[in-house]
Amino acid sequence: MLEVRGISRSYGEHVIVQDVSFHVEPGRMLALLGPNGCGKSTTLKVLSGAIQASAGTYTVDGHEGGTDHARRATGYVPDTRGVFPRLTGGEHLELAARLHHADDWRQRADDLIEQLALDEVVDLPAGAYSHGQSRRLSMAMALVARPPLLLVDEPFDGVDLEGVDTITDLLIEARAEGAALVLTTHLLDAAVIADEVAVFRHHELSGPHPTGQLLQEHGTLQAAWKHLAHA
Amino acid sequence: MTNAAAPVLAGRGPLRPHLSDARLGMRHQFRNSWRMSRAFAIGAIVMTALMHALAMLTAALHARIGTTDVTVEMVLPLAAGLWSALALLPALGGGESDDPMALAAAGAGRSFRFGARFASSLSDAGPGLFVPALALVGAAVAGWPGWLAGLALAWNGLAVGQLSGAASAILVARVGPTIALVSVAALVLLSATVLATTGVGPGAWWLAATAQPGYALVLVVTGLLALVGAWALNRPAEQVVRSGRTVRIPKTEFAAVLVTMFMGVSRSVMARSTIVTAVITPLLVRSAGAVVTASIAFFVTAAAAAVLGANGFAYDGGASVWLLGKASRLHMVLARMMTTTVWALLLAVVAAVSAALVGAAPPLRLLPQLVLVAIAAAAAGIVPSVTRPVATDFNSFRAQPAPVASAIGTLTRSVVLTTVVLAVSLPVATAVVIGYTLLAVGHARWRMRDPVGLAALA
Numbered sequence: 094m095l096e097v098r099g100i101s102r103s104y105g106e107h108v109i110v111q112d113v114s115f116h117v118e119p120g121r122m123l124a125l126l127g128p129n130g131c132g133k134s135t136t137l138k139v140l141s142g143a144i145q146a147s148a149g150t151y152t153v154d155g156h157e158g159g160t161d162h163a164r165r166a167t168g169y170v171p172d173t174r175g176v177f178p179r180l181t182g183g184e185h186l187e188l189a190a191r192l193h194h195a196d197d198w199r200q201r202a203d204d205l206i207e208q209l210a211l212d213e214v215v216d217l218p219a220g221a222y223s224h225g226q227s228r229r230l231s232m233a234m235a236l237v238a239r240p241p242l243l244l245v246d247e248p249f250d251g252v253d254l255e256g257v258d259t260i261t262d263l264l265i266e267a268r269a270e271g272a273a274l275v276l277t278t279h280l281l282d283a284a285v286i287a288d289e290v291a292v293f294r295h296h297e298l299s300g301p302h303p304t305g306q307l308l309q310e311h312g313t314l315q316a317a318w319k320h321l322a323h324a
Numbered sequence: 325m326t327n328a329a330a331p332v333l334a335g336r337g338p339l340r341p342h343l344s345d346a347r348l349g350m351r352h353q354f355r356n357s358w359r360m361s362r363a364f365a366i367g368a369i370v371m372t373a374l375m376h377a378l379a380m381l382t383a384a385l386h387a388r389i390g391t392t393d394v395t396v397e398m399v400l401p402l403a404a405g406l407w408s409a410l411a412l413l414p415a416l417g418g419g420e421s422d423d424p425m426a427l428a429a430a431g432a433g434r435s436f437r438f439g440a441r442f443a444s445s446l447s448d449a450g451p452g453l454f455v456p457a458l459a460l461v462g463a464a465v466a467g468w469p470g471w472l473a474g475l476a477l478a479w480n481g482l483a484v485g486q487l488s489g490a491a492s493a494i495l496v497a498r499v500g501p502t503i504a505l506v507s508v509a510a511l512v513l514l515s516a517t518v519l520a521t522t523g524v525g526p527g528a529w530w531l532a533a534t535a536q537p538g539y540a541l542v543l544v545v546t547g548l549l550a551l552v553g554a555w556a557l558n559r560p561a562e563q564v565v566r567s568g569r570t571v572r573i574p575k576t577e578f579a580a581v582l583v584t585m586f587m588g589v590s591r592s593v594m595a596r597s598t599i600v601t602a603v604i605t606p607l608l609v610r611s612a613g614a615v616v617t618a619s620i621a622f623f624v625t626a627a628a629a630a631v632l633g634a635n636g637f638a639y640d641g642g643a644s645v646w647l648l649g650k651a652s653r654l655h656m657v658l659a660r661m662m663t664t665t666v667w668a669l670l671l672a673v674v675a676a677v678s679a680a681l682v683g684a685a686p687p688l689r690l691l692p693q694l695v696l697v698a699i700a701a702a703a704a705g706i707v708p709s710v711t712r713p714v715a716t717d718f719n720s721f722r723a724q725p726a727p728v729a730s731a732i733g734t735l736t737r738s739v740v741l742t743t744v745v746l747a748v749s750l751p752v753a754t755a756v757v758i759g760y761t762l763l764a765v766g767h768a769r770w771r772m773r774d775p776v777g778l779a780a781l782a
Contacts, residue, residue, distance in 0.1 A: 141649035145773055164649055175646040177584060179591040184584075187573040191580045192650040216570065218591070234646070 094119045094273035095140070095242055100149035102135050109135045111296045112149070119241065122264065122274040123301055124284040126318050127293030133277040134172045137244045140275065141169040153242050165193050168235035172246040172277075174227040175234075178220025182211055182230055185219060186237050193238030205233040208259055224251035232260055236267065243267055243274045249283055261286060281314040290314065292321040342435040346555075349439025438555045442486055473533035476540040476547075483547035486554035581651045582659040589663050602671045606679035625672040625697050653772045657706060657765050664705050668698035696745045696757045703761040704737035706768045 095117040102110040110132040117123045125133045138144045140151060142164045156162035176185060186205070190198035206215050209229040214222060219230060228251055235243060245264065249257050261283055268274055278284050290307055291300030299321050304314070311317035533539035571587055573580050589595050602625070647656060672694050741760065745753040 138645065138649075143645050143648040161652075167649065169646060169649050171645045173645055175643050177588055177643045179588050180584065181570055183570050184573060184587070188580055188584055189650075191573050191575055192577055231646070 095151065095153055095275065097140065097151040098149055100136065100139055100146045100151060102132070102139055102144070102147050108296055110139070113298045114149075115291060115298065115301050117242075117273040117275060119271045119273050120268055121289070122268050122276060122287045123289045123291060124287035124304075125275065125277045125291055125293065125298075126279075126281070126284065126314075127322070131293035132296045133293060134246050137169070137246045137275065137277065138171070141167055141171075141244050143169070143171075166241050168193075168238065168240035168243045170228075170231045170235045170243075170245045170248055172250070174224070175231045176219040176222065176227050179218050181218055182206070182215040182222075182233075185230055185234055189234035190237050193240060195238035198237055201239065202233070202237050205236055205263075208263065209233050210256070210259070225253060225256060228252050229256060229260075232263065236263060239267075239270065239272075241272055243272050245274065245276045247277055247279070249278055249280045257283060281318060284314055290317070292318060294322055342555075345433060345435035346439035346442075349436035349441075350443035351439075434555065434558060438486075438558050441489060441558065442551075442554075445482060445485060445489075469537075470530070470534045472537075473530050473540050473543075476533055476543040477530055480543040480547040480550075483550040483554070487550045487557070490554040490557035490559075577651055578655045578659065581647070581655050582662060585659045585663045586666070589667055595667060598667075598671055599674055602675040603678045606675060607681070625668060625675055625694065625701060648772065653769050654765075656772065657768045660768075661702055661706055661761070661765060664702035665699055668701050669695065672698045692750055693745050693753065696753055697742050699761060700741035700745060700757045701738045703757070703764040704734050704741060707734075707737065707764045 097113060097115050100110060100113045101108070113132075113136055115123065125136065127133055135144075139146045140153075140158065142159045145159070151158040153163035154166045156166070180188070183202075183206075186198075186202040190202065195201075206212050209232060211226065211229055211233065214226060219227065222230060228248065232245070232248055235245065243264070248260050248264070252260060257280070264274060264276065265286060274287075276284070276287060284290065285304060285308070287304055289301035290304050291298050291302070293299075302317075302321075307314065307317040311320055529539065529543065533543060571583065574583055644656075676694065741757065744756055748756070
C-alpha cells in the first residue's frame with residue numbers, strides 16, 4: 094500500500110528528515126515515535142503530498158506519491174488545527190468527501206459526527222471549536238471517504254479521555270476494513286494498538302520493529318522507546 | 325487577608341495606578357511589535373511618499389478626466405478626508421492589541437487594555453500611513469503652521485478612532501460589531517458633513533488651524549476628551565457563536581476549492597469592513613469639502629481589495645496544509661485570485677455608486693480601467709511580501725490585520741499598478757495587468773511548494 098524509499102527533507106541547510114524508508118501493508122498500522130522536532134510531522138506532510146521531498150520517492154497503492162491518484166487514496170490528519178474557521182463542520186466533511194471523489198458519503202459523515210460527538214457543533218463555524226473538537230473534525234475529514242491510506246499526526250493531542258477511546262476505536266476499525274495507517278503520537282499507551290513501531294533518532298528512523306516483540310523485550314513501549322532513542 | 329499592593333499604591337492618588345497600567349499596556353504592545361519596527365519605519369517613509377504621489381496623481385487625473393485648473397489646495401480636502409479614515413480605522417479592524425482576552429485573564433484591566441490598543445494604533449499601518457502624509461502635506465501647503473495643524477488633526481482622528489474602536493467592542497453579537505461600525509461611521513460622517521456645511525469641515529479645519537493656533541488647540545483638547553471616552557468604554561471583545569447557513573460544496577475539485585475560499589472571505593468581518601469603507605470613503609471625502617472626487621473610487625477599490633488580499637492568509641485558518649494534500653496548487657492559487665477579484669469588483673461597484681450619490685461618479689469611459697484596477701489589486705494580494713512565517717491569531721472572529729511589512733507591500737503594489745493603469749492607454753494597461761497577473765499566479769504557485777512560507781502568502 095505505502096512504500097517509502099529514502100525520503101529526505103530539508104529547509105536550506107537544516108535537515109529535518111534523513112533517508113527514511115519503510116512500507117505499510119493494507120490492514121496494518123505503523124506508529125512513528127520520537128521527540129519534538131525529530132521529523133515525524135514533516136514525514137507525514139511529505140507523504141500526504143502537502144510538501145515535496147528533497148530526495149527519495151514513495152508510492153501509494155502503486156501510484157507515484159503526489160499524483161492525483163495518490164492524494165485521493167490518502168486521508169490526512171495534520172498536526173495543526175487544519176480547519177477553515179468560517180466553514181461549518183458539515184461543510185468541512187462535504188468538502189473532504191468531494192475532494193476525495195467519494196459518492197456515498199452522507200451516511201458515513203452522519204455516523205462520524207455522532208461517533209466523534211460533533212453533533213451539537215456541526216452547524217457552527219469551525220473557528221468556534223475547541224482544540225479537541227478541531228482535532229475530532231480533522232479526524233472525521235480524514236475518515237469520511239474511507240481512504241485506503243491514513244496518515245494521522247498526533248490525533249490525541251488536546252482530546253479528552255473519551256475522545257482518545259473513540260479515535261482509537263475508529264483507527265482500529267479503519268485497519269480492520271483494510272486501510273494502511275501511519276500514526277504519530279507521544280501517547281505511548283495509545284501507540285500499543287500499532288502493529289509496528291519506528292523511532293526517530295537524530296532525524297533518522299530506527300525500525301520498524303514489531304510492537305509485540307518490543308513489548309516482550311522491554312516490557313513497555315516507553316522502555317522500548319528509551320532504548321531505541323538512545324541506542 | 326492583606327493586600328500586598330496597598331502600601332505601594334498608598335499616596336499615589338487615584339490616577340497613578342491607571343496611568344501605570346496604561347503605560348504597561350503601551351510598553352507591552354510596543355515590545356510585541358518591536359520586531360516589525362524596522363519594516364514599519366521603512367514602510368512609513370515609503371507610504372508617505374506614496375500618499376503624496378497619490379494626492380498629486382489625483383490632481384493630475386482630474387485634469388485628465390476633464391476638470392481644469394486643479395491645484396494642490398484643491399487636493400487638500402482629499403488628504404483632510406483621511407482624518408475620518410484615521411478615526412474609522414480601529415472600528416474597521418486596525419489598531420487591535422495582541423490577544424487582549426488572554427491578557428485580561430492574566431489580570432490586565434481596563435487601563436492596560438486602553439494602553440495596549442492605543443499603542444497598537446500608533447504602531448499599526450494606519451497611522452504609519454496617514455500621520456506622516458498629513459504632516460508632510462500640511463508642511464508642503466502651509467509651512468510649519470500647516471505641519472502642526474496636520475499633526476493636531478491626525479491626533480484628533482487617532483483619538484476619535486480609539487473611541488470608535490471601544491464603541492465597536494460594546495456590542496458582542498456577530499451582527500453587533502457591524503451595527504456598531506455603521507453607527508460610528510454614520511456619526512463621523514454626520515459630524516463631518518455638518519462641519520463641512522458650516523464651513524469648518526476637516527479641510528477647512530486644517531486651513532483654519534494653520535492660520536489660528538486656537539483651532540489646533542481645540543483639536544488637541546477634543547482629542548483628549550475622546551481618549552477619556554475610549555478609556556471608559558473599552559472592554560475585551562467577546563466571541564459569540566452563531567450557526568452558519570450550510571452551503572452545498574460543488575462536486576468538481578476546482579469549484580469546491582473556489583466555493584470554500586469565497587465563503588471564507590464573504591463570512592469574514594474584514595470583507596464587511598471593506599464594503600463599509602467603499603461606501604463611506606467617497607462620502608467622507610466629499611463632506612470634507614472636496615471639489616473634485618471622481619477618482620476616489622479607483623483608490624478605494626485598490627486599497628480595500630489590497631487589504632483583503634493582504635489578509636488572505638487568515639481566511640483558511642491553517643487548513644492550507646490539509647488542502648495542499650488534496651487540491652492542486654494551481655487550483656488553490658486561481659481560486660484565491662478569483663475570489664479576491666470578484667470581491668474587488670464588488671467593492672468597485674459599491675465605491676462608484678457611493679461616489680455617484682454625491683455627484684462624483686467616475687466617467688463611464690473609465691469603466692474598463694476600474695475593472696483592471698480590481699484585477700490588479702487581487703493580483704497584488706497573492707504575491708508574498710515577506711518570506712518568513714509570522715504569528716497570526718487564527719482563533720479570532722476578526723481577521724487580523726496583516727503584519728505591517730505584508731500590508732505595506734501589498735498596498736504599494738496595488739497603488740503602483742493603479743497608477744500605471746490610470747496613467748497609460750487602455751491597451752497598454754491591459755497588457756501590464758495581464759502580464760503582472762500571470763507572473764503573480766506563477767510565483768504564488770511556486771511559493772506553495774513549501775508550506776512554511778504559506779503564512780507569508782500575503
